Amino acid sequence: MKNYILLDENAVYYECGFSCDNAVYLKLGSEAFFITDSRYTVEAEEYTKNCSVIESSNLIEDTKKILKKNKIKKVVFDPNDFKLSFYQNLTKDLKTEFIPKENFSKLKRIIKSDEEIQILRKAAKIGRKGFKELASYIRKNGYNQSENFLHFKAIEKMSNQGKNDLSFDPIVAFNKNAAKPHALPTNKKLKLNDLVLVDAGVKYKRYCSDRTCTANTNFEKFSFKREQKFKNKKHQKIYDIVYKAQLNAINKVRTGMKASKVDSFTRDYIIKAGYGKYFVHSTGHGVGLDIHEFPNINSKSDVIIEDNMVFTIEPGIYIPNEFGVRIEDTVVMKNGRAQIL
Structure with a gap:
């Protein structure tokens, strides 16, 4: 799975060692982005691993910008994590195809290290x-x-x-x-x-x-x-x-x-x-x-x-x-x- 987006706090923590209650985690190939607001950026910079922290006053718009800039055709998401309003706003006017895959993060975590x-x-x-x-x-x-x-x-x-x-x-x-x-x-x-x-x-x-x-x-x-x-x-x-x-x-x-x-x-x-x-x-x-x-x-x-x-x-x-x-x-x-x- 090359490209995926996460909102669930524990799923995000598993990927990068930090999470908070207002963040989008975007994994695009070998690059990863932790998009959050100014309340959390200091801690995010300190604790996240292997991702770029992006400070945002509008998480949805900044996520869209990254997807457009990288010309992302497909991205996997877990429909259990997304509020309908968030999903509708995120996918509106976007050429990226969002592929639902239930519980993909939990399935990834089923065998513990x-x-x-x-x-x-x-x-x-x-x-x-x-x-x-x-x-x-x-x-x-x-x-x-x-x-x-x-x-x-x-x-x-x-x-x-x-x-x-x-x-x-x-x-x-x-x-x-x-x-x-x-x-x-x-x-x-x-x-x-x-x-x-x-x-x-x-x-x-x-x-x-x-x-x-x-x-x-x-x-x-x-x-x-x-x-x-x-x-x-x-x-x-x-x-x-x-x-x-x-x-x-x-x-x-x-x-x-x-x-x-x-x-x-x-x-x-x-x-x-x-x-x-x-x-x-x-x-x-x-x-x-x-x-x-x-x-x-x-x-x-x-x-x-x-x-x-x-x-x-x-x-x-x-x-x-x-x-x-x-x-x-x-x-x-x-x-x-x-x-x-």
Whole structure:
């Protein structure tokens, strides 16, 4: 792909090591242009690699000028990134043909470099520390605190008091609320032997971590460790099924197999246990600069798993008006097998 145009911040960052919320990245053969306004040019000059920084008070007009000047016949773009008004104004009165190619940047990033994997490992390590800090807080002060308050505490602990950016807004859900895969926090208070689900992640050098833990609230010993002892027998039963389904996929995934096969390792186990209709989402998703990247690990995906792919394995069972359990780890494929980051 010789000529392409990018607006998405993470796609731009991947190309040149810097991005901002008002920039056009234009790659024309061996030349590249980072077009932005005067608020960002100083930093762009400092941080961008292998591109010319162009200060602009009208990004669309200056992009058009460069395309005209270089007599560009064709340029590839991702239609998911472009607002209709931006696209219409950009292509108006221009001889250049714009060729839509969905997700071409994400497809380019599907296999991570060894350097990217090191960064993702570090992000996962920082995320794990955040979970430990949150567990320590819940152990000492969690009793009778609301989901809303512990959601705030999850932000505080995961971000290390604001030192780290978060991958996404954390999910903190107790009991019945955990039956919603993307639960919003409520004023429900935490009690002894409640089930708590926390889904959270942090960024390191802009790369994301992503992890979900489900735990029993037995205050003195509270932790997010994978081995959990629940007072409620049904909680324990469902937890054990989800955990075994997750381990089944982590242990059996191999390079060369289809992503749909990985999905079946969790799904078939849960179906066999009699809870298939309560597993309502896919098994996982790629993780990188975006929290949701390729490969998609679902029942329809024909993508072939390769070494240096990074993705989540996160089966769940959600019983409406009762509770939900999800267990998620991010894995990297190395030497044909999955390693938990």
